[in-house]
Amino acid sequence: MRWLRHNRMTALGVLLCAVVVCGAVFAPWLAPYDPSDQNIVDKLQPPGGDYLLGTDAFGRDVLSRILFGARISLIVAVASILAAILVGGTIGMVSGYIGGRTDRFVMQVMDVMLSFPSLILGLIVVALLGPDLQNLVVAIALTAIAPFARIARAPVLSLKERAFVEAGRALGFSHARVLFVHIMPNLMSEVVVMGSLWMATAVRTEASLSFIGLGVKPPTPTWGGMMRDGFEAILDAPWLSIWPGIAILLLVLGLNMVGDGLRDATDPKLAGG
Amino acid sequence: MIFYVLRRLLAAIPTLLAVLTLVFVIVRVVPGDPAVAILGDRATPDAVAALDAKLGLDQPIWRQYATFIGQSLTGDFGRSMVTNRPILTDVAAVLPHTIDLTLAAVLIGTLVGVPAGVWAALYRNRAIDIAARVLSLIGLSFPVFVSGVFLLLAFALHWRIFPVIGNANLADPIDRLTKLVLPAVTLGLVMAAYITRVTRSAMLQVLGEDYMRTARAKGVPWRRVVWRHGLRNAGLPVVTVVGLYFGILIGNSVLTEIVFNRPGLGKIIVSALNQRDYTMLQGLMVVYCFMIVLVNLITDLAYGFIDPRVKQA
Numbered sequence: 273m274r275w276l277r278h279n280r281m282t283a284l285g286v287l288l289c290a291v292v293v294c295g296a297v298f299a300p301w302l303a304p305y306d307p308s309d310q311n312i313v314d315k316l317q318p319p320g321g322d323y324l325l326g327t328d329a330f331g332r333d334v335l336s337r338i339l340f341g342a343r344i345s346l347i348v349a350v351a352s353i354l355a356a357i358l359v360g361g362t363i364g365m366v367s368g369y370i371g372g373r374t375d376r377f378v379m380q381v382m383d384v385m386l387s388f389p390s391l392i393l394g395l396i397v398v399a400l401l402g403p404d405l406q407n408l409v410v411a412i413a414l415t416a417i418a419p420f421a422r423i424a425r426a427p428v429l430s431l432k433e434r435a436f437v438e439a440g441r442a443l444g445f446s447h448a449r450v451l452f453v454h455i456m457p458n459l460m461s462e463v464v465v466m467g468s469l470w471m472a473t474a475v476r477t478e479a480s481l482s483f484i485g486l487g488v489k490p491p492t493p494t495w496g497g498m499m500r501d502g503f504e505a506i507l508d509a510p511w512l513s514i515w516p517g518i519a520i521l522l523l524v525l526g527l528n529m530v531g532d533g534l535r536d537a538t539d540p541k542l543a544g545g
Numbered sequence: 546m547i548f549y550v551l552r553r554l555l556a557a558i559p560t561l562l563a564v565l566t567l568v569f570v571i572v573r574v575v576p577g578d579p580a581v582a583i584l585g586d587r588a589t590p591d592a593v594a595a596l597d598a599k600l601g602l603d604q605p606i607w608r609q610y611a612t613f614i615g616q617s618l619t620g621d622f623g624r625s626m627v628t629n630r631p632i633l634t635d636v637a638a639v640l641p642h643t644i645d646l647t648l649a650a651v652l653i654g655t656l657v658g659v660p661a662g663v664w665a666a667l668y669r670n671r672a673i674d675i676a677a678r679v680l681s682l683i684g685l686s687f688p689v690f691v692s693g694v695f696l697l698l699a700f701a702l703h704w705r706i707f708p709v710i711g712n713a714n715l716a717d718p719i720d721r722l723t724k725l726v727l728p729a730v731t732l733g734l735v736m737a738a739y740i741t742r743v744t745r746s747a748m749l750q751v752l753g754e755d756y757m758r759t760a761r762a763k764g765v766p767w768r769r770v771v772w773r774h775g776l777r778n779a780g781l782p783v784v785t786v787v788g789l790y791f792g793i794l795i796g797n798s799v800l801t802e803i804v805f806n807r808p809g810l811g812k813i814i815v816s817a818l819n820q821r822d823y824t825m826l827q828g829l830m831v832v833y834c835f836m837i838v839l840v841n842l843i844t845d846l847a848y849g850f851i852d853p854r855v856k857q858a
Contacts, residue, residue, distance in 0.1 A: 390793070391796025517691040524687075
């Protein structure tokens with residue numbers, strides 16, 4: 273806590289993320305209306321009055337849709353980054369531990385994946401698999417595997433030469449036990465820092481894909497999808513694209529601030545960077 | 546220098562093959578038959594088989610791979626399934642728009658980001674540094690379609706300074722430029738945010754080096770020390786980031802083109818997605834592969850230009 277008090281940017285980031293998480297979790301109680309309730313009489317109401325943030329072309333309450341939309345953003349971001357950490361982290365650790373030619377080959381494959389534009393990669397995968405929640409997670413996870421493989425591999429290269437690894441092997445522990453029980457805890461902090469920064473990217477990618485029309489299918493509210501609908505009515509109802517845009521920005525900003533703060537805390541050399 | 550360029554050119558060939566292989570694997574690994582995806586679930590088996598044969602999907606996988614690589618390397622990127630036009634024709638028609646946008650964004654990003662990063666580093670933890678850090682964090686948190694829509698609302702719809710529709714007449718330089726401003730700023734600001742951060746941290750490291758103090762002690766003016774001795778040594782990480790950033794730039798340009806309704810590669814890829822134009826998608830991915838390899842090559846050459854030590858390595 274003391275560290276948070278000294279670091280106002282990180283504290284603000286934690287606050288922003290907490291607000292969004294609370295909004296998503298308590299959406300059924302916080303939302304003034306049902307997010308899919310269509311009230312055609314009240315369509316395209318400007319913000320204020322009965323509808324704090326206005327209504328869309330179907331007369332649905334924008335605030336309620338933003339609250340429920342936070343759920344999709346958070347679920348996709350958390351699930352895809354966990355998957356990327358699991359798959360990418362394992363690939364990187366095992367590759368670094370084995371070393372030699374295998375390692376060189378695996379890392380070259382990862383470099384190639386890294387050089388391919390991630391949004392295009394996600395776009396193609398979702399388009400080929402079909403847009404739904406699960407496929408979005410798969411697509412976004414796929415774009416994040418390579419960076420996690422790299423970050424998990426680098427420390428393994430030096431850790432595997434350390435005395436405790438040799439001691440473990442001498443005691444008859446299997447390679448798997450040495451790697452996952454003894455080496456892995458030493459690289460978790462770097463993976464977690466990277467995870468929080470990539471969460472921000474995942475939120476942005478999900479919103480971008482939804483904006484293109486490859487997100488979770490309507491009527492489920494998503495922030496990117498709301499921006500898309502709002503964009504089509506931008507002349508009559510600019511608030512439809514402004515509010516979800518601000519929501520996306522605040523969550524991504526919050527996650528980036530937390531990620532920066534965590535990185536500075538684990539690597540004092542970069543403090544203030 | 547010629548040997549260095551030749552060596553980098555040779556090194557680009559395996560990278561190109563690797564990226565092309567990745568594209569092939571992605572398109573093939575994804576479950577489901579493209580022919581079914583194109584024709585719909587109710588297609589007859591005969592129709593699916595016919596389309597498979599037309600797309601070459603009935604061939605053994607190694608032959609498909611060999612054909613794909615062979616055609617890609619000889620510049621035959623295939624034809625659109627919908628319009629039956631060669632993909633390269635469609636790409637060539639919009640390429641000037643995409644190049645305009647990308648170059649303008651890189652220019653804005655560099656012209657804003659490099660000085661901002663250098664100043665932030667020089668005035669570490671002072672007001673200018675804090676402002677640069679906060680603004681760059683906000684800048685890179687903006688999804689481009691959000692900043693694009695906001696800029697469009699403010700400068701095209703509210704104040705009416707710039708046009709809304711982005712389809713520029715390439716022959717008219719004024720029209721070309723005015724329609725470029727908003728999209729380029731949208732794309733350039735995110736890039737400027739990245740470059741500011743990298744330049745700042747690279748400069749912070751360089752500023753502590755002995756040669757900086759030596760240059761200063763010899764009586765070289767401080768301005769010259771910073772921009773000549775400092776920035777040149779901080780240049781490598783900056784160029785690396787600009788090169789790596791290219792992938793993000795391509796993704797962002799797709800979104801920018803949608804928001805500003807600009808013709809370009811991004812618009813083609815989205816319409817190919819909507820029309821399930823499978824061969825077009827594959828062809829466009831090949832085009833992207835060539836672009837990535839080209840940018841990697843340029844980045845490598847820039848290394849040699851900035852730091853002569855790289856050429857000898």
